[in-house]
Amino acid sequence: MAAGARFSNPTELVDAALAGDRLALARILTAVENRTPVAEAALRRLYPMAGKAHLVGITGPPGSGKSTLVAAMIGAVRAAGRPVAVVAVDPSSPITGGALLGDRVRMQAYTSDRDVFIRSMAARGHAGGLAPTSMAAAAVLDAVGFDLILVETVGTGQSEVEVAAAADTTVVLEAPEMGDEVQAIKAGLLEVADIVVVNKGDRPGAARTASQLRAMLVAVGRVGVRSTGHARPAPGAAGGAARPRPKEPEVMVTTATTGAGVPELLEALDRHRARGRDAGDSPARLARAEAQVWAILADRLRADLHEPANRAATDATMREVAAHRLDPFSAAERLLAELR
Amino acid sequence: MAAGARFSNPTELVDAALAGDRLALARILTAVENRTPVAEAALRRLYPMAGKAHLVGITGPPGSGKSTLVAAMIGAVRAAGRPVAVVAVDPSSPITGGALLGDRVRMQAYTSDRDVFIRSMAARGHAGGLAPTSMAAAAVLDAVGFDLILVETVGTGQSEVEVAAAADTTVVLEAPEMGDEVQAIKAGLLEVADIVVVNKGDRPGAARTASQLRAMLVAVGRVGVRSTGHARPAPGAAGGAARPRPKEPEVMVTTATTGAGVPELLEALDRHRARGRDAGDSPARLARAEAQVWAILADRLRADLHEPANRAATDATMREVAAHRLDPFSAAERLLAELR
Numbered sequence: 001m002a003a004g005a006r007f008s009n010p011t012e013l014v015d016a017a018l019a020g021d022r023l024a025l026a027r028i029l030t031a032v033e034n035r036t037p038v039a040e041a042a043l044r045r046l047y048p049m050a051g052k053a054h055l056v057g058i059t060g061p062p063g064s065g066k067s068t069l070v071a072a073m074i075g076a077v078r079a080a081g082r083p084v085a086v087v088a089v090d091p092s093s094p095i096t097g098g099a100l101l102g103d104r105v106r107m108q109a110y111t112s113d114r115d116v117f118i119r120s121m122a123a124r125g126h127a128g129g130l131a132p133t134s135m136a137a138a139a140v141l142d143a144v145g146f147d148l149i150l151v152e153t154v155g156t157g158q159s160e161v162e163v164a165a166a167a168d169t170t171v172v173l174e175a176p177e178m179g180d181e182v183q184a185i186k187a188g189l190l191e192v193a194d195i196v197v198v199n200k201g202d203r204p205g206a207a208r209t210a211s212q213l214r215a216m217l218v219a220v221g222r223v224g225v226r227s228t229g230h231a232r233p234a235p236g237a238a239g240g241a242a243r244p245r246p247k248e249p250e251v252m253v254t255t256a257t258t259g260a261g262v263p264e265l266l267e268a269l270d271r272h273r274a275r276g277r278d279a280g281d282s283p284a285r286l287a288r289a290e291a292q293v294w295a296i297l298a299d300r301l302r303a304d305l306h307e308p309a310n311r312a313a314t315d316a317t318m319r320e321v322a323a324h325r326l327d328p329f330s331a332a333e334r335l336l337a338e339l340r
Numbered sequence: 341m342a343a344g345a346r347f348s349n350p351t352e353l354v355d356a357a358l359a360g361d362r363l364a365l366a367r368i369l370t371a372v373e374n375r376t377p378v379a380e381a382a383l384r385r386l387y388p389m390a391g392k393a394h395l396v397g398i399t400g401p402p403g404s405g406k407s408t409l410v411a412a413m414i415g416a417v418r419a420a421g422r423p424v425a426v427v428a429v430d431p432s433s434p435i436t437g438g439a440l441l442g443d444r445v446r447m448q449a450y451t452s453d454r455d456v457f458i459r460s461m462a463a464r465g466h467a468g469g470l471a472p473t474s475m476a477a478a479a480v481l482d483a484v485g486f487d488l489i490l491v492e493t494v495g496t497g498q499s500e501v502e503v504a505a506a507a508d509t510t511v512v513l514e515a516p517e518m519g520d521e522v523q524a525i526k527a528g529l530l531e532v533a534d535i536v537v538v539n540k541g542d543r544p545g546a547a548r549t550a551s552q553l554r555a556m557l558v559a560v561g562r563v564g565v566r567s568t569g570h571a572r573p574a575p576g577a578a579g580g581a582a583r584p585r586p587k588e589p590e591v592m593v594t595t596a597t598t599g600a601g602v603p604e605l606l607e608a609l610d611r612h613r614a615r616g617r618d619a620g621d622s623p624a625r626l627a628r629a630e631a632q633v634w635a636i637l638a639d640r641l642r643a644d645l646h647e648p649a650n651r652a653a654t655d656a657t658m659r660e661v662a663a664h665r666l667d668p669f670s671a672a673e674r675l676l677a678e679l680r
Contacts (some may be wrong), residue, residue, distance in 0.1 A: 009480045044667045051664030062402065062496065130498050136668075156402060157497015158470050289661035289668065296672040298638050321629035322621045324391030326386045328476075328629065332636040 012039035050142035057164030059155040060173030069256035083115035085146035129160040132295035165192035176205035201253040350381035360505035390482035397504030399495040400513030405539040409596040425486035472500040472635035505532035533600035541593040
């Protein structure tokens with residue numbers, strides 16, 4: 001590729017990205033997505049430069065208008081003169097290739113604006129996990145100077161909700177009259193919300209939906225649906241990223257198609273940011289750190305077990321488990337013994 | 341709990357489950373979901389007894405009628421005198437608490453039938469990952485004698501699609517006229533389908549949807565949308581569970597509400613099962629084995645790092661990463677050095 005020839009090594013690539021080269025930035029993000037050695041080299045240098053940006057997760061059921069709201073938020077942020085980056089992990093997002101032509105056109109309006117950077121990420125196929133990959137991508141965007149980073153995910157997947165929940169501020173989107181089917185999805189999402197937005201505010205029932213959501217927030221008490229008393233979650237597990245938020249969330253109404261309510265949403269984001277600002281080791285930031293470190297540890301373990309000296313034994317063990325001649329716990333013990 | 345008193349240790353619990361005690365079975369599955377020591381003890385014994393069942397994954401976008409189809413499949417399987425177990429990992433499933441009253445009533449019709457066992461699993465909060473947990477649950481159901489196990493997941497989440505894709509046979513459900521928004525979801529799901537079902541066959545456009553899907557299958561060529569050439573997926577990663585299927589899938593039409601097409605679907609499942617039957621180390625079975633073993637290895641690593649001797653150092657390292665004073669790669673290296 002011609003683009004490849006411009007950067008002969010990761011150092012040059014990172015230098016260029018830090019100097020504002022958007023192509024270099026895009027190449028680093030591709031490396032991060034594919035977990036290549038270039039990604040490791042780039043992150044070792046860029047990660048310590050990050051930590052300043054406000055990371056905002058935006059999630060909600062399909063049909064709640066996430067992408068349209070993100071487009072409206074970009075417009076409002078740019079109108080205020082601030083740069084903004086978007087990571088879209090949403091199969092129905094116009095950015096990732098689906099959906100509504102109108103949104104796509106709206107997004108394209110920003111392709112010539114250097115202070116808007118939009119990156120789509122495939123929702124599947126992340127060997128190391130969607131959350132660690134998205135968080136590493138956000139760290140890169142943070143390091144090169146984006147002070148506001150929006151991460152959009154669909155709100156109907158474990159990994160996807162975790163990504164949004166691991167942000168500094170998590171916005172959960174709902175829309176009026178979405179049918180019974182999304183009630184359960186809604187309840188689950190409310191657990192991780194810092195701000196709840198009823199979008200499509202021009203539709204009948206928006207105000208009613210907002211008051212219903214306030215009632216649901218009281219009802220769920222921000223406590224998980226499951227409370228068996230038997231739970232012993234693994235310490236530091238990635239699942240920890242989705243732990244319920246301590247504070248009562250604000251409920252707001254927007255109409256993304258007209259922009260109504262969007263400035264107020266941005267103000268609410270700033271208020272939330274200001275509140276959590278003191279906590280450099282906030283639960284969300286700790287969860288992000290843990291998710292990334294665990295993913296790297298798991299990668300290392302896998303790589304060790306697939307080194308030439310171990311590979312045949314590892315494959316043979318996995319085949320025995322697949323054939324149910326060996327249970328997975330004994331297999332894990334055998335593999336660990338191999339490494340020692 | 342009164343139920344707890346009946347089984348003084350895991351051996352008794354497993355004995356009871358193997359003897360057909362459904363309460364004991366339910367308790368083992370709860371332990372599996374929470375990854376307790378009881379789960380480990382039970383799986384060490386039960387896993388080698390499993391491997392005989394036909395594991396069928398059923399996934400599709402919200403609104404495609406998955407739960408109604410599962411209910412209809414249960415009816416048809418029971419009419420043929422065969423036992424069946426269902427694992428439902430779907431926030432919009434009537435089993436897991438959402439959705440349509442009609443379906444819930446239909447499901448309750450089976451609560452007195454000993455040869456139907458329905459288990460709902462929360463879609464979030466699985467520290468060890470949704471796929472390994474679901475696969476372990478399926479192994480337990482397999483070991484206690486269920487020969488057909490249906491795993492229902494919503495088709496709009498990375499983890500959820502992986503669960504369905506790791507089954508022996510993966511059924512992807514679509515419905516006519518679902519709107520543009522699910523087009524991208526559809527394309528992603530077709531990659532993992534062994535059988536594509538157009539449900540709601542009584543709606544106008546069902547035949548057209550079926551022929552469109554056949555055309556999409558040609559278009560996607562069963563090859564991933566992303567093909568960057570840079571990919572270096574970690575060997576044996578859980579993501580491997582969602583690798584594309586080699587064979588061209590059948591496209592069928594059902595009307596779950598009336599049962600039309602459901603017997604034909606069951607025949608297609610049997611045909612697919614017969615084709616893959618020889619392969620005890622089929623890609624799907626290997627992917628399931630790997631997902632479970634990796635989850636256990638990751639658990640062990642986490643447990644080691646949180647032992648009293650290591651805990652303070654681990655927590656301090658994570659806080660440094662959260663504050664961006666340390667990059668996650670250096671943190672991982674430091675933690676591994678601690679363990680040696």
